[in-house]
Amino acid sequence: MITDTIVLQGHIIDSLLLPKVLDQILNEGGEFEIEEVHIGRQRADPSYARILVRAPDEHAMEALLARLAVHGAFPTGRAELTLADADQDGVFPEGFHVTTNLETSVRYRGKWLPVEGIEMDCGIVVDPALGVARCTPMHRVRQGDKVVVGHSGVRVTPLERQGRGRLFEFMGSDISPEKPKWAMVQALAQELIRARAAARKSALVAGPAVVHTGGSEAVAELIQSGYVSLLFAGNGLAAHDIEYALYGTSLGVRLSDNAHVPGGHTNHLRAINTIRKVGSITAAVKAGILNRGIMYACVTNSIPFVLAGSIRDDGPLPEVITDVVAAVDTLRREVRGVDLVLVLGSTLHAVAIGNILPASARLVMVDINPAALTKLSDRGSFQSVGIVSDVGLFLRQLAQALPLER
Amino acid sequence: MPRFLMCRPDYFGIEYEINPWMRLTIQVNRVLAEKQWHELYRVLTADLGAEVLLLPPVKGLPDLTFTANGGYVEDTLFISSAFKHQERQRETPRFEGWFREHGYSVHRLACECAFEGEGDALRLGDAIVAGYRQRSDIGAHMELARITGRQVLSVELVNPWFYHLDTCFAPLRDDVALYFPEAFDAYGRKVIQGHVEHAIAVSARSAERFACNALVVADTVVTNTGCDDLEEPLSRFGFHVQTVDLSEFIKSGGSAKCLVLRLDS
Numbered sequence: 001m002i003t004d005t006i007v008l009q010g011h012i013i014d015s016l017l018l019p020k021v022l023d024q025i026l027n028e029g030g031e032f033e034i035e036e037v038h039i040g041r042q043r044a045d046p047s048y049a050r051i052l053v054r055a056p057d058e059h060a061m062e063a064l065l066a067r068l069a070v071h072g073a074f075p076t077g078r079a080e081l082t083l084a085d086a087d088q089d090g091v092f093p094e095g096f097h098v099t100t101n102l103e104t105s106v107r108y109r110g111k112w113l114p115v116e117g118i119e120m121d122c123g124i125v126v127d128p129a130l131g132v133a134r135c136t137p138m139h140r141v142r143q144g145d146k147v148v149v150g151h152s153g154v155r156v157t158p159l160e161r162q163g164r165g166r167l168f169e170f171m172g173s174d175i176s177p178e179k180p181k182w183a184m185v186q187a188l189a190q191e192l193i194r195a196r197a198a199a200r201k202s203a204l205v206a207g208p209a210v211v212h213t214g215g216s217e218a219v220a221e222l223i224q225s226g227y228v229s230l231l232f233a234g235n236g237l238a239a240h241d242i243e244y245a246l247y248g249t250s251l252g253v254r255l256s257d258n259a260h261v262p263g264g265h266t267n268h269l270r271a272i273n274t275i276r277k278v279g280s281i282t283a284a285v286k287a288g289i290l291n292r293g294i295m296y297a298c299v300t301n302s303i304p305f306v307l308a309g310s311i312r313d314d315g316p317l318p319e320v321i322t323d324v325v326a327a328v329d330t331l332r333r334e335v336r337g338v339d340l341v342l343v344l345g346s347t348l349h350a351v352a353i354g355n356i357l358p359a360s361a362r363l364v365m366v367d368i369n370p371a372a373l374t375k376l377s378d379r380g381s382f383q384s385v386g387i388v389s390d391v392g393l394f395l396r397q398l399a400q401a402l403p404l405e406r
Numbered sequence: 407m408p409r410f411l412m413c414r415p416d417y418f419g420i421e422y423e424i425n426p427w428m429r430l431t432i433q434v435n436r437v438l439a440e441k442q443w444h445e446l447y448r449v450l451t452a453d454l455g456a457e458v459l460l461l462p463p464v465k466g467l468p469d470l471t472f473t474a475n476g477g478y479v480e481d482t483l484f485i486s487s488a489f490k491h492q493e494r495q496r497e498t499p500r501f502e503g504w505f506r507e508h509g510y511s512v513h514r515l516a517c518e519c520a521f522e523g524e525g526d527a528l529r530l531g532d533a534i535v536a537g538y539r540q541r542s543d544i545g546a547h548m549e550l551a552r553i554t555g556r557q558v559l560s561v562e563l564v565n566p567w568f569y570h571l572d573t574c575f576a577p578l579r580d581d582v583a584l585y586f587p588e589a590f591d592a593y594g595r596k597v598i599q600g601h602v603e604h605a606i607a608v609s610a611r612s613a614e615r616f617a618c619n620a621l622v623v624a625d626t627v628v629t630n631t632g633c634d635d636l637e638e639p640l641s642r643f644g645f646h647v648q649t650v651d652l653s654e655f656i657k658s659g660g661s662a663k664c665l666v667l668r669l670d671s
Binding site for chain 1: 545551552556557558559562601
């Protein structure tokens with residue numbers, strides 16, 4: 001379905017033009033939503049209506065709009081783009097158009113161009129020489145870039161009504177602690193199997209809770225079995241994963257029996273120190289120092305990982321990108337083509353990846369705290385589902401539901 | 407006293423085909439056309455006491471005699487038509503020139519839309535009923551509304567044989583009008599029925615004889631001959647019908663109302 005917006009003005013009520021136009025849209029298999037209506041107070045006062053129109057495809061939309069134009073309904077989206085030059089690096093011109101994460105096109109030189117790399121809260125830069133339009137974050141705009149301003153000539157495509165894949169049909173898109181978890185786990189497992197078979201990219205966003213709740217073996221198995229194309233996490237997840245690999249503890253708690261180990265609270269610092277000494281996580285794996293766990297699985301299976309730092313990190317580990325702008329740019333590169341994202345016990349990194357994903361990406365979020373899930377799902381238009389569960393328990397169940405290479 | 411603008415049919419004939427009625431193979435009888443036009447002129451001036459001003463005819467402008475399409479008059483403002491066909495666009499300077507000479511201010515529509523004057527815009531009380539699709543574009547209606555400050559009721563003309571509003575709609579008084587229902591769609595019919603207390607539907611037979619292309623002066627309705635079903639309904643509303651044979655003009659798709667442009671609003 002594609003959308004466009006039309007404006008109808010004049011004596012559209014008394015002339016029955018408004019109902020006529022709405023009827024015509026429906027008769028031609030389209031849909032409409034009235035965005036704004038102002039009705040003239042006195043007889044001679046004109047009225048105004050702005051209507052969002054949906055049609056099955058570009059061809060149908062063109063035909064419908066041509067017919068509606070005869071009745072005085074003119075599309076606003078037909079207008080060309082308005083472009084303005086950025087006059088400083090990293091600064092958009094006034095009135096710059098702000099993107100959503102929905103599939104977007106722009107009308108340039110009479111043609112609709114898809115906006116490449118769409119993500120929310122960015123601007124759109126048009127390259128006249130190449131005839132391409134790119135979604136551009138603020139810090140990447142360069143002086144002289146031609147930036148889209150205003151709404152003229154910009155068209156967004158809303159998400160399709162049906163969810164894609166059994167995962168979303170089954171679960172719907174709300175968050176409720178009281179849903180049959182086992183069935184949801186099964187549905188997710190099926191989705192991961194399908195994605196792997198079709199060589200589609202799935203990303204994992206993991207918070208340190210994954211390790212604290214005893215889920216690291218399961219994650220390592222997922223990575224080893226090819227269900228994860230990208231790991232996005234922070235210093236915390238990597239540090240505690242390595243702590244567990246080296247000492248069997250996470251935050252000083254022995255995971256096998258939940259016992260507090262004396263001096264255990266220092267284990268993660270020793271783990272970080274060990275890695276810093278050898279230069280990198282990858283080097284530690286090569287040297288045989290790190291020989292199990294999530295980071296080990298990433299290195300040995302050549303699965304890229306992006307570790308984005310934060311202000312409270314210990315160390316940090318060498319591969320952690322401490323410049324947040326550089327971190328998100330790296331993530332942007334790595335996340336291209338990712339279709340399914342599994343978020344486990346993470347809020348900060350989940351929000352970060354949510355910021356840069358297109359609306360077409362599907363999110364499955366697992367957290368013990370319903371409030372964390374609501375926060376994430378409210379961010380933008382996403383096909384998302386939240387599962388309230390202990391992350392460790394969830395992962396063990398998921399591992400059971402999947403054919404794994406152990 | 408009602409005031410009208412007419413133009414003698416000295417150069418009237420079928421020189422092109424721009425509506426379904428016109429056929430280059432069916433030529434006009436010039437002598438008869440002159441006679442018929444003069445009879446209309448006589449009825450208006452002598453019988454009905456109207457003042458008729460004349461636009462000089464021009465060779466090569468055969469449709470100049472249909473003055474209703476030249477534009478739309480509102481007080482001392484002449485809104486010049488933007489003819490759809492290039493053949494009639496050549497008439498525009500003649501109309502604009504005449505109106506300027508006679509003290510009117512001339513306005514051309516700002517939008518790039520077609521508008522064929524009083525042929526597609528007729529007063530109904532304080533409002534204007536305006537036709538679109540065949541010859542005039544709806545964009546012109548918005549501008550017309552803005553300029554005149556009047557409510558404009560847009561009606562779509564769905565039948566190419568009734569290509570101007572004045573061929574299928576005749577407001578005779580605020581509450582009485584003639585119309586040919588099949589020239590409109592359901593919405594148009596509803597608009598007419600909703601805004602005219604007594605909307606008198608004419609039969610297809612009468613419509614084809616341009617019954618709706620009627621001129622009204624006080625309580626006299628002047629129209630082409632052969633529209634027999636008008637007498638009775640119109641008399642109920644206090645009108646009487648005066649017919650004039652306009653057969654030669656019908657060959658070009660016009661009749662009584664097309665030959666006359668109202669100068670008094």
